[in-house]
Amino acid sequence: MMLDATDRRIIEATQAGLPLAPAPYAEIGAALGLGEREVVGRMAAMLERGVIRRIGTAPNHYAFGLTANGMTVWDVEDEMAAGLGQEIGALDFVSHCYLRPRALPDWPYNLFAMVHGGDRVEVERKRALIADLLGPCCHRSDILYSTRILKKTGLRLKQEKG
Amino acid sequence: MKHAPTLDGPALDDTDRRIVNALQEGFPLSPRPYAEAAEPLGLTEAELIARLKRLLETRVLTRFGPFFDAAAMGGAFCLCAMAVPEERFETVMTQINARPEVAHNYERAHRLNMWFVLATETPEGIAKAAHEIEGETGLKVLRFPKEREFFIGFRVVA
Numbered sequence: 001m002m003l004d005a006t007d008r009r010i011i012e013a014t015q016a017g018l019p020l021a022p023a024p025y026a027e028i029g030a031a032l033g034l035g036e037r038e039v040v041g042r043m044a045a046m047l048e049r050g051v052i053r054r055i056g057t058a059p060n061h062y063a064f065g066l067t068a069n070g071m072t073v074w075d076v077e078d079e080m081a082a083g084l085g086q087e088i089g090a091l092d093f094v095s096h097c098y099l100r101p102r103a104l105p106d107w108p109y110n111l112f113a114m115v116h117g118g119d120r121v122e123v124e125r126k127r128a129l130i131a132d133l134l135g136p137c138c139h140r141s142d143i144l145y146s147t148r149i150l151k152k153t154g155l156r157l158k159q160e161k162g
Numbered sequence: 163m164k165h166a167p168t169l170d171g172p173a174l175d176d177t178d179r180r181i182v183n184a185l186q187e188g189f190p191l192s193p194r195p196y197a198e199a200a201e202p203l204g205l206t207e208a209e210l211i212a213r214l215k216r217l218l219e220t221r222v223l224t225r226f227g228p229f230f231d232a233a234a235m236g237g238a239f240c241l242c243a244m245a246v247p248e249e250r251f252e253t254v255m256t257q258i259n260a261r262p263e264v265a266h267n268y269e270r271a272h273r274l275n276m277w278f279v280l281a282t283e284t285p286e287g288i289a290k291a292a293h294e295i296e297g298e299t300g301l302k303v304l305r306f307p308k309e310r311e312f313f314i315g316f317r318v319v320a
Contacts, residue, residue, distance in 0.1 A: 058224045
C-alpha cells in the first residue's frame, strides 16, 4: 500500500495539524497546488485504507486530571498471553495494551498495559485489578510511571529529497 | 516534571469539554468542516475555531488533525527503551528528540528511564535508527516492536 507523491505531500502538510481556518482543506490545497476536492478525496481514501486512523483531537492526559500515568508490564505465560491481553485491553482504564517480545535478560515482560489515574493510589488500585485478572498466569510484574513528556509530536515524514 | 504540561492555564468550561469529547474522531472531510462540527455542539464556526486555538495554545490538546498509521503506510512503529545515566540524561534527550523518527519520548521512573517510539517509513528504518542512536550515544537501545495490539476502548473523558 504505497503512497504516491501527492499523498505524501498531503501528509507532510497536515501531520502537525489541520489549519484552524474555515476551509482547511482548501488552504492545504492552495499551499500544495491542489484543488480542495482532491485533498478531501485523497484524505478520505487514506482514512478508508487506514493510513489515517482518525481525524480529531489529541487530549493531553495531564490536562484532564489524569496526572498519574503508569506503564504496567507483565510476564505472562506465552500460550495464555493473547487471550489475557484481550481481556486487559477491554478494561476501560487501560488506554493501550500490547504484546511485545521480551528482551532477556534485561526485560522479562511481554504484556504492556497503560493505566491512567488521578493519582498513583488510583493507578495502583487499577494495577491490582489487572493482577487479579491475570492470576497465576503472571510470574512477575512492574510499573513504570512517566515522570516527564520529553517529546510528543506524532509521526513526521522526512522531507522528500530530490 | 520540568517540561510536562500542566493545567495552570485557564480552567476548562463545559463547552471545552464537549469539544474535546466530541472531536476525538470523525472530524468531517468537507469544505466547511468546522461549521459542520460546530452545529451539533451549539457553536458557531468562529467559536469552535477560537476555542480549538486556545485549547492547543494552552496544551489542553497536544494536536488537532489527522493521525497516521505508519504501518498502513508501509512503515513501522517501534517502542524503544534505554538506560541513560542521570548525568547524561539531558544531553541524550536532546540527541534523541532531534531525530525526526522519534514520535514520542517519555522519561519513566525505572532503570530503563527513557522510552521512545520510533516511526519510520520502512520496516528497515527502525533498525537503522536504533543503530544510529546506539552509535551516537554509546547506549544500548532495547526494541519492543508490537506483536499484537488489543482492542482499545479507552477515550479520555473530558
